[in-house]
Amino acid sequence: MPLKILQFVPESLPTFRADVAVLFGKYLPRHGVECDIVGMPTPASPDTPAAQGFRSVRSGRFRHNRIARELAFQWTCLRALLAATRANCDAIQVRDMVPTGLMALLAARLKGIPFYYWVSFLISEGRIERARSSLAQRRTVRARLVLCKGLVERWLLYRVVLPRADHVFVQSDAMLELMRGHGIAAQRMSAVPMGVDTEVLGQQSIAACRPAGWESVPLLGYLGTLDQSRQLERLLDALLIVRQQLPDACLLLIGASDTPSDVDELLDYAQRAGLADAVRVTGWLPSSQAWPLLAGTDAALSYFPRGTIGDVCSPTKLLEYLALCLPAVGNDNPDQVRVLSDSQAGWLTASNPAAMAVAMTEILRDVPAARARALAGAPYIEAQRSYRVLAAELAQRYRVLAAA
Secondary structure, rough: OOOOEEEEEEEEEEOOOOOHHHHHHHHHHHHEEEEEEEEEEOOOOOOOOOOOOOEEEEEOOOOHHHHHHHHHHHHHHHHHHOOOOOOOEEEEEEEEOHHHHHHHHHHHHHOOOOOEEEEEOOOOHHHHHHHHHHHHHHHOHHHHHHHHHHHHHHHHHHOOOOOOOOOOEEHHHHHHHHHHHHHOOHHHHHEEEOOOOOHOOOOOOOOOOOOOOOOOEEEEEEEOOOOOHHOHHHHHHHHHHHHHOOOOOEEEEEEEOOOOHHHHHHHHHHHOOOOOOOOEEEEOOHHHHHHHHHHOEEEEEEHHHHHHHHHHOOOOOOOOOOHHOEEEEEEEEEHHHHHHHOOOOOEEEOOOOHHHHHHHHHHOOOOOHHHHOOHHHHHHHHHHHEHHHHOOOOOOOOHHHHHO
């Protein structure tokens, strides 16, 4: 008999988050774990979003007013909770939403249904950090309200929701240790890191290509968001050091930012550093275009800022680089340390530009040797970080919890 999980997520449906769509929609059903998902609607989505492999999908109608949209979403959540019974729901799970988590916790206790909470990101800490940064620049009412919301939600999460959850899922071993510091018992937590859908990547036939004019230069690549919070200026600083030995080295940034000014500021930084002709930004591209460009680079870069929030994340891009057997450089984010140390398929560095530049230069000086070393990436990812493997482990955890 399948296990049925009623899961609430903050993402719009249909979702493009792999740890929701791929893990819960594609792989867990193969192990008899089915998911009824409740999430936010998108402006362009129909009244009934694509199923994506879920047992059922609820998102309601899109409202253009932000407050109306949030109230409508909470009403959708409440209706789903009221309809939940032990007969149609083996567990209620909330992801990264403290108020919804509190509401779901109360409903689960009243109905005698197990309640799980999934922490994929330190939402409250991120909100507090952004609000304090805004207040340091300009003391607005909105920033004060955001700060208050973050502080209240952080208190509720660590004092009320997590201590009373039957189980807590976190994104990394580092996050598990952080939660232990908040008093959550280790035996009531499970770390489920990010993974790769190797069935999809393994089926792709990628013909490497290079941007016009850069066919023969030493080429570094980065695939992902260009948000200011990622501190990608450090990659430019590293490129400057690399160019002291390899003057033709260039950097291709495949991605964009939801805040266009972040990209403008990054390119302005490159121009001030004398790198205007050595850095290009493609904008967002479909994978059919992005992967060939990345495969055409000599080294793929995965820089993730260090700090309380960043250190507990599980970066995905490094996993994808390794799955595609690309020479990869990753800084010492704890999860990247584990992946690179265990796989021995890439280059692990400190988070400063000088250290990253040493690894980049080593690869660019002997690309064939670097590509030979990178061949160890794909089997490691398949065995340790494929969603096929992660789903099997998570399904077993759910069954153990259900039997308790």
